[in-house]
Amino acid sequence: xxxxxQSDVQxxxxxxxxxxxxxxxxxxxxxxxxxxxxxxxxxLIGPTLVLAYRSLEDPDGGLSFVNYLQLTNPTVINAYSLxxxxxxxTAILGGLIGFLVAWAVSIxxxxxxxxxxxxxxxxxxxxxxxxxxxxxxIFTLGRVGVVTALFELLGVDxxxxxxxLYSYTGLVLVYLYFQIPLMVLVILPALDGLKREWREAAENxxxxxxxxxxxxxxxxxxxSILGTMILLFGNAFGAHATAYALTGGLFNLATLLIGQQISxxxxxxxxxxxxxxxxxxxxxxxxxxxxxxLQRRSERWLR
Amino acid sequence: xxxxxxxxxxxxxxxxxTQTTTRRNRLWALVIYILTALYFLLPLAxxxxxxxxxERGTLGFEAYRRxxxxxxxxxxxxxxxxxxxxxxxxxxxxxxxxxxxxxxRLPKLRPVVEFITLLPFVIPAVVLSLALIILYSRPPxxxxxxxxxxxxxxxxxxxALSFPxxxxxxxxxxxxxxxxxxxxxxxxxxxxxxxxxxxxxxxNLRVALISGALLxxxxxxxxxxxxxxxxxxxxxPYMANLTRSKVYEPSAMAIVAFAITWAAMGIIQLIGxxxxxxxxxxx
Numbered sequence: 001x002x003x004x005x006q007s008d009v010q011x012x013x014x015x016x017x018x019x020x021x022x023x024x025x026x027x028x029x030x031x032x033x034x035x036x037x038x039x040x041x042x043x044l045i046g047p048t049l050v051l052a053y054r055s056l057e058d059p060d061g062g063l064s065f066v067n068y069l070q071l072t073n074p075t076v077i078n079a080y081s082l083x084x085x086x087x088x089x090t091a092i093l094g095g096l097i098g099f100l101v102a103w104a105v106s107i108x109x110x111x112x113x114x115x116x117x118x119x120x121x122x123x124x125x126x127x128x129x130x131x132x133x134x135x136x137x138i139f140t141l142g143r144v145g146v147v148t149a150l151f152e153l154l155g156v157d158x159x160x161x162x163x164x165l166y167s168y169t170g171l172v173l174v175y176l177y178f179q180i181p182l183m184v185l186v187i188l189p190a191l192d193g194l195k196r197e198w199r200e201a202a203e204n205x206x207x208x209x210x211x212x213x214x215x216x217x218x219x220x221x222x223x224s225i226l227g228t229m230i231l232l233f234g235n236a237f238g239a240h241a242t243a244y245a246l247t248g249g250l251f252n253l254a255t256l257l258i259g260q261q262i263s264x265x266x267x268x269x270x271x272x273x274x275x276x277x278x279x280x281x282x283x284x285x286x287x288x289x290x291x292x293x294l295q296r297r298s299e300r301w302l303r
Numbered sequence: 304x305x306x307x308x309x310x311x312x313x314x315x316x317x318x319x320x321t322q323t324t325t326r327r328n329r330l331w332a333l334v335i336y337i338l339t340a341l342y343f344l345l346p347l348a349x350x351x352x353x354x355x356x357x358e359r360g361t362l363g364f365e366a367y368r369r370x371x372x373x374x375x376x377x378x379x380x381x382x383x384x385x386x387x388x389x390x391x392x393x394x395x396x397x398x399x400x401x402x403x404x405x406x407x408r409l410p411k412l413r414p415v416v417e418f419i420t421l422l423p424f425v426i427p428a429v430v431l432s433l434a435l436i437i438l439y440s441r442p443p444x445x446x447x448x449x450x451x452x453x454x455x456x457x458x459x460x461x462x463a464l465s466f467p468x469x470x471x472x473x474x475x476x477x478x479x480x481x482x483x484x485x486x487x488x489x490x491x492x493x494x495x496x497x498x499x500x501x502x503x504x505x506x507n508l509r510v511a512l513i514s515g516a517l518l519x520x521x522x523x524x525x526x527x528x529x530x531x532x533x534x535x536x537x538x539x540p541y542m543a544n545l546t547r548s549k550v551y552e553p554s555a556m557a558i559v560a561f562a563i564t565w566a567a568m569g570i571i572q573l574i575g576x577x578x579x580x581x582x583x584x585x586x
Contacts, residue, residue, distance in 0.1 A: 263532075
């Protein structure tokens, strides 16, 4: 009896304290999170809401979708379509190559040091973007780049074949430098989540490696792979610094168009510029949402 | 050693195919690895080679000397370092209590906080620049008029951009150490809140705090887009300018930038062995 009494005391105490929490939170509890909300409101949410509001303003100050209707302007359409093409290509290519690399250092059976080297390097390369990355590629594949020169020694005039670093192909090559490592970093834990027992069970039931991958491993991994590719899409779609440094800001990408709009109103319509920018936020928001949904789904199997 | 319940011949057969597939897999893995490594190392090698060629006829570190002697390099570099450090401090001061309170006292707020920390991924830097210019280029919040006030704005935005990395790092750190038990143990020993925070929580969070700080540093130090539109003379715009105006110095600069990123990531890896790597942004 005594023992039950004693053990009863503590939970009661806890519930009393627990019950206090939601109803009478002392004000200083909120002080802990208040700076976070104020700061986010001032520098992330507030500016974006103002941008959203201004994008809905017509030239006379009334609210309308007139700016969004003008997104069909050929300059805007071209910029968006090039941005989407570059992002899709680098997401798919980067996703596939990144997946293969992650496979090589985990299941592929390369020695352990390869793996830690790869994760560290991926951490570096996925953050090595912007001006230095653009510069590195200019020194490699630019008109006087080292690889361009090597091709010349072999008798191939790279730029004579129509290749240019300052084109769609060039941009794809450069973007892959941060896309592949990001894929490796995100997909490696998913590959680690594949349980050895599944493979053994499949083999014991007579499955070939191809059957195992098609019917067991890939179905489990697909949400992760797709989700991460969508993350890569957003990663390339919002990229500005690398493309700016590579092309001087004069390439027709959506981010560069917004940049030109900020420095010189190239669209001759500020409202349209705001709508172009909000369009990007919407596309990014959709990608990140799909990514987190798919990521959550894959966690069910891979934890 | 567990006893296999499968019939012996089947088991032998299975392990036989497994061995050949393992060998074939390893060969493929090696091929993939070498090809990708080539793609990643060539630009670095080429850039390094260029950076050694500034002096006619010999290889040497002339380009680096010129870079460091450039009148604009060190001022913009040091300005970027100061910006990064202040942004890190602001971010720490805001995120540590937030992550702590969300874990311990206000778990209902967690989805909201997580959503907000995702915003820097949703709003591209160039869009955020435009949005900031709209909001802060006119009264009552006029901040873009002078260089110094723009700089304050820039540093605050950098702190906000680091929220996703900082929050995730601190949150992981808090989850790894059972905050509730530690807090209650400290409380039952009579510790007050300052003691709990500074003598219990922070020491246990050291790795997380350093990782978050270094990641923020790596992202902020060479940031171009927002600094450009805030007309700041920091490292990002300086590097972009250099790439357009000089021949050899940009290669030296790219190598230095790579070394800085490598150092930051290397330290993170070193102090946080076994913890998951960092996921970048800000291109």
